[in-house]
Amino acid sequence: MVSREALAIGRVKYGVTICHFTRNRCFWHKVTAHPRALESVLRTAHQMIVETDGMTDTLERARVSGQSRGEVIREICRHLAPFQTGERPITGDTVIAKDLTIDSLAIMDMVMELEDHFDISIPMNVVAEIHTVDQLADTIQKLCARR
Amino acid sequence: MGLFDRHAGLLEAYRDVRTTGYDPFQIRMERVLSPTEAIINGRKMLLVGTNNYFGLTFDPSCMEAAIEAIRAEGTGTTGSRIANGSYSEHVALEQEIAEFYGKKHCMVFTTGYQANLGLISTLAGEGDQLLIDADSHASIYDACKMTQAEVVRFKHNDPSSLEARLRRLGDRPGNRVVVLEGIYSMLGDSAPLREFIEVCKKYGAYVIVDEAHSLGALGDNGRGLCESAGVLDDCHFIVGTFSKTLGAIGGYCVSNDPDFDILRVTVRSYMFTASLPPSIVASVRQALKVVKARPELRTQLWANVATLYEGLAAKGFKLGPEHGPVVGVHLPDRMTAIGFWRAMLDAGIYVNVAVPPATPNGVSLLRCSVCAVHTKEQLEHIIEVMTGIGRQLGVLDDRTLRVVGGAR
Ligand SMILES: Cc1ncc(COP(=O)(O)O)c(C=O)c1O
Numbered sequence: 001m002v003s004r005e006a007l008a009i010g011r012v013k014y015g016v017t018i019c020h021f022t023r024n025r026c027f028w029h030k031v032t033a034h035p036r037a038l039e040s041v042l043r044t045a046h047q048m049i050v051e052t053d054g055m056t057d058t059l060e061r062a063r064v065s066g067q068s069r070g071e072v073i074r075e076i077c078r079h080l081a082p083f084q085t086g087e088r089p090i091t092g093d094t095v096i097a098k099d100l101t102i103d104s105l106a107i108m109d110m111v112m113e114l115e116d117h118f119d120i121s122i123p124m125n126v127v128a129e130i131h132t133v134d135q136l137a138d139t140i141q142k143l144c145a146r147r
Numbered sequence: 148m149g150l151f152d153r154h155a156g157l158l159e160a161y162r163d164v165r166t167t168g169y170d171p172f173q174i175r176m177e178r179v180l181s182p183t184e185a186i187i188n189g190r191k192m193l194l195v196g197t198n199n200y201f202g203l204t205f206d207p208s209c210m211e212a213a214i215e216a217i218r219a220e221g222t223g224t225t226g227s228r229i230a231n232g233s234y235s236e237h238v239a240l241e242q243e244i245a246e247f248y249g250k251k252h253c254m255v256f257t258t259g260y261q262a263n264l265g266l267i268s269t270l271a272g273e274g275d276q277l278l279i280d281a282d283s284h285a286s287i288y289d290a291c292k293m294t295q296a297e298v299v300r301f302k303h304n305d306p307s308s309l310e311a312r313l314r315r316l317g318d319r320p321g322n323r324v325v326v327l328e329g330i331y332s333m334l335g336d337s338a339p340l341r342e343f344i345e346v347c348k349k350y351g352a353y354v355i356v357d358e359a360h361s362l363g364a365l366g367d368n369g370r371g372l373c374e375s376a377g378v379l380d381d382c383h384f385i386v387g388t389f390s391k392t393l394g395a396i397g398g399y400c401v402s403n404d405p406d407f408d409i410l411r412v413t414v415r416s417y418m419f420t421a422s423l424p425p426s427i428v429a430s431v432r433q434a435l436k437v438v439k440a441r442p443e444l445r446t447q448l449w450a451n452v453a454t455l456y457e458g459l460a461a462k463g464f465k466l467g468p469e470h471g472p473v474v475g476v477h478l479p480d481r482m483t484a485i486g487f488w489r490a491m492l493d494a495g496i497y498v499n500v501a502v503p504p505a506t507p508n509g510v511s512l513l514r515c516s517v518c519a520v521h522t523k524e525q526l527e528h529i530i531e532v533m534t535g536i537g538r539q540l541g542v543l544d545d546r547t548l549r550v551v552g553g554a555r
Contacts, residue, residue, distance in 0.1 A: 103504055105507075109508070112300055119311075124299065125298065147315075
């Protein structure tokens with residue numbers, strides 16, 4: 001996770017994908033200009049993360065103390081980003097199998113990655129009942145709390 | 148909403164596939180000439196996609212046994228074993244398979260699909276935990292839809308991924324049942340079974356191994372991966388099929404569990420479908436004898452696998468991770484795979500094409516299955532044809548192309 005300040009001091013590299021959130025809406029940007037140029041875009045964001053900047057350590061540490069909603073949604077969005085259609089942002093209401101170009105097998109593979117990230121298991125029958133990003137986040141938070 | 152509306156996406160993809168002029172899923176074999184040749188579209192084709200690993204479909208002794216059985220006992224059993232009774236041959240076949248594995252019990256099913264479907268969904272019941280490899284066969288996935296157990300997938304051929312999932316279960320009640328395959332049907336890779344077994348032992352999990360593609364191919368006696376990995380005693384249930392190496396149809400499960408026979412009155416895919424006809428039972432019994440008596444078929448199969456795999460690898464094709472009776476050739480996308488498949492057919496060679504969603508990780512593949520009775524000439528011909536098509540379609544890399552250009 002990087003703060004807006006981190007961006008400003010240039011810790012974000014060109015070419016990485018970043019996402020930011022405004023009330024659970026997740027927006028993605030490819031950093032093609034100097035990060036400073038993105039600041040206007042990010043002014044309204046509460047938090048933002050960088051996909052590949054070797055900062056996963058921070059995420060790992062955060063795991064120990066349960067999962068914040070934002071954290072969980074961000075991780076889900078990170079996996080769903082490649083399947084986004086057009087400019088439509090991924091939100092809590094996004095119906096995973098319908099609004100995105102992801103097939104059922106890829107959904108199950110994503111779930112497997114999320115399982116390992118959060119160190120939980122989500123049974124297949126539970127996955128079958130999940131439709132939206134919010135529902136997936138609910139499930140993950142619930143299972144994390146039980147861990 | 149119309150009944151077929153939900154298949155709109157699939158229908159569209161299927162239409163794309165058929166634009167090549169052939170439908171890879173509805174190929175008609177006008178006449179099958181031998182394990183390696185058939186007439187398709189009026190032309191003689193070389194078959195490299197049949198799972199007929201030992202070529203036993205035309206073994207004279209198996210054919211004779213089947214014909215004899217029809218004369219003696221008729222064409223079919225017209226019912227299930229719990230309703231119409233077992234023929235002596237069903238029982239004899241079960242004893243012979245149990246003996247082959249050195250296990251106490253065996254149950255024969257009408258197909259391997261039904262064996263997996265019924266067994267897995269029955270063995271893992273309410274309150275149990277079923278753990279399956281991500282690349283499992285459809286029959287295993289379908290069992291997961293039927294079971295009352297909780298089902299979790301682990302990463303393909305990754306014992307540490309299985310271990311993480313078993314560990315997370317902690318002290319929750321319920322049996323742990325793990326399902327693995329000897330050789331995976333798309334890429335021909337086999338499971339790291341010893342490592343898996345160690346993990347299963349550590350967590351007290353039951354192990355079911357599906358040897359569908361490894362029966363005959365692996366192990367000093369052809370029992371499969373359980374034998375070659377030296378863990379026959381640690382596999383609680385071994386499942387397999389008669390439809391590949393044994394050249395017929397049917398499925399089986401062997402086990403040492405003393406209460407195994409209760410499955411005969413609990414597994415619905417055994418109870419509520421007709422049993423195998425006498426001819427099939429007879430040819431399978433004979434085929435098993437052939438597998439035992441002719442280990443040279445296994446040697447020949449692996450020699451052929453090496454020829455095809457190494458030949459294709461040398462030309463620059465991207466293949467499955469290891470030698471196996473299935474040689475999966477990676478292609479960049481669905482339409483290239485279908486175009487490639489079609490070009491192979493035009494060149495007189497029949498292989499399987501496998502595209503998403505039937506493949507792991509969305510890969511598109513040509514799936515070759517090797518037969519012990521393929522000749523060296525046939526295999527070299529396949530490599531030559533595939534290389535030619537691969538170059539035309541730009542699938543083989545530039546370096547290979549330049550060499551060809553320079554040679555001209
Ligand atoms: C791994 C695996 N299990 C089971 C089966 C089903 O076998 P059968 O053809 O006997 O139904 C197959 C064959 O497609 C398979 O590949």
